[in-house]
Amino acid sequence: MAKQNKPAIRFKGFTDAWEQRKFSDITFPAGEKNKENLPLESYSITNESGFVPQDEKFENGGTMREADKRMYYIVSPNSFAYNPARINVGSIGYQDTGKSVIVSSLYEVFKTSDDVDDRLLWHWFKSPDFQKLIMQLQEGGVRLYFYYDKLCMGQVFLPSLEEQRKIGKLFDTLDHLITLHQRKYDKLQVLKKAMLEKMFPKNGSSVPEIRFKGFTDAWEQRKLGEILQERNTRTSDFESNPLYSLTIESGVTPKTDRYERSSLVTKTEDLFKTVKPNEFVTNPMNLRFGALGYNKNAFTVSVSGYYDVFSIDDDKCSGFWNAYFKTPTAMNIFDNAATGSLIEKRRVKYSTLQQLAFYMPNDLSEKAEIGKYMDTFDHLITLHQRELEKLQNIKKSMLEKMFV
Template sequence: MKKLEQRVPNLRFKGFTDDWEQRKLGDLFVYNRPDKYMVQDTNYIDSGTPVLTANKSFVLGYTNENHTYNKLPAIIFDDFTLENKFVKFPFMVKSSAIKILNSRNDQPMMFMYQLLQHSRFVHEGHSRHYISIVQRKDVMVPDNVEEQKKIATLFSRIQNIITLQQRKLGETVFVNSGKDYKGLQKGNIPVYGTGGYMLSVNKYLSNKDAIGIGRKGTINNPYILKAPFWTVDTLFYAIPQNQSDIEFMNAIFQNVNWHKYDESTGVPSLSKSTINQVKVYTTSLREQAAIGSLLHKIEKTISLQHQKLAKYQSIKKSLLQQMFI
């Protein structure tokens, strides 16, 4: 085994002085084959268990299959491309090329993830890399778990700050298309268009709350859709991904100048790809929930005030009719 010369990092937390130890990644990680956790039906639905990939897409869609991976957090690693993602929620995968990694000796997973990110591998084309290359990689690690925890905490905080940076809407919501409802029977499931509620039918497109945004016609009036619901083909519905709060994301949608993204010279139009590419600023899920809750309370107060105003206008109209000849 080739000895790595540097035994300590250039920058270190106060109180730790011991040399780091040389280990192989295969001694630090235990990997799980994806077979048990692979989705069978790739006709994804709009809610349920997320189906993941290690590339930029990350969430491919959702499934109601229940063979989820639950030993969390974990790292999904693409054996061909070497791409990887840190995952904190139950999931399934599509590809047999995915390795699911956990720490072998209960080291902090954020530390392990950053160690993997720091490691450099030689990409050998379209071939599998984990067993032949990654597991054999020599790395330096602190033997003291407390030092590992401090490093993990630091990078977790940095990651939370990074989430404040610009992201694409496609990374925060899953945009779905509406469908024609005319073949359905009457029922109690509301059907929505760009102008709001239209009628009720006996089936739903989504059983998860979403944000409605016009595909054609009125494209600048997004609003929350309470599940279950159906949307017509001129109304997209965007379901927040696991790390997104719906009230917060609705405010984001409200704040976008959608006419700026109009793709038509006639009737205003949007496409999924355009919506997915819109850049916005987000924050941590916890802060999103706090902001979303506040905005919901304000919206509720405004709604109540509108109801009161309508009531007083009705009273005024009645008094005018009764008190004047």
């Protein structure tokens, strides 16, 4: 359909070919010098968020706080502005604050004609097609620039104004949903971090700051060797179990598509280790950074032979230990216990792990409650992360298929 100047995906009822339009015909310069030095709020443009108040971006309000503002541009609502030296990494914004603001005179500022929907154009500026246009027309030596006159040399395919508005609204809805899930994800991460600090003892204390109702006894300090059981079972039969990896962010997770099983097989025997349900895996090299997790699946998996695998006597409380080992207190213990001459080679081996002392409740039910609570956090975080990735992939696909 591209040869017919029609996108691969369209709203029902629209069949006409899109028209090729020159930016010189559908945009016009809109930057107006602040000659009267009006006390307007100073804004910058970021890759992630577009227009951002300088008071938010910089602790001291930025260089524009005390500067003579007569040379800066006034940007009225419904204007586009971008940094010509950073437009290739997405430094463009749409001014929809409802008031006039000022930006650096280094920015390019423009508006569109009445037959163009700004929201559709805004999303097109985030598409691969706009990146191609920038690559074709930018100029410079060490640093490349894409000034407004270069934009005017470019072209874009546009449908009727009605179809433009529908497309713009669709992408606005996707952005809204992405923002909602991102906020929920961020809030859960912050809350989890707070709970990790408050639900486990710290600074030598034998009791945590926050506890579930009904638990009052002090926690007992014991060496991990008293409850850990080494499970470093090696195998060269990597086909029997799914191949998993260990990440600081997500713990024990399936190998991604970028890993090909055949590329991981060498002539070395016993390359892998097996991990049964509820058993733990650590990366000795990165344990002090949080490279630890447990197998939450109901089946056995295989992991790298370089990892350490162990179980804990009270394996029904794996969620408790998984969370505990991610606390700042545990990270500090692991860091102090790491051995090796170079920073890059400092590691916490299983033999070292056994000697470390942790405060732990005697009551198994308290461990279970904490573990269940922290696992719920991980579950919710994973759900929002997956939904966020799903929406971002949908948006990426739509940007490729809903434009000509």
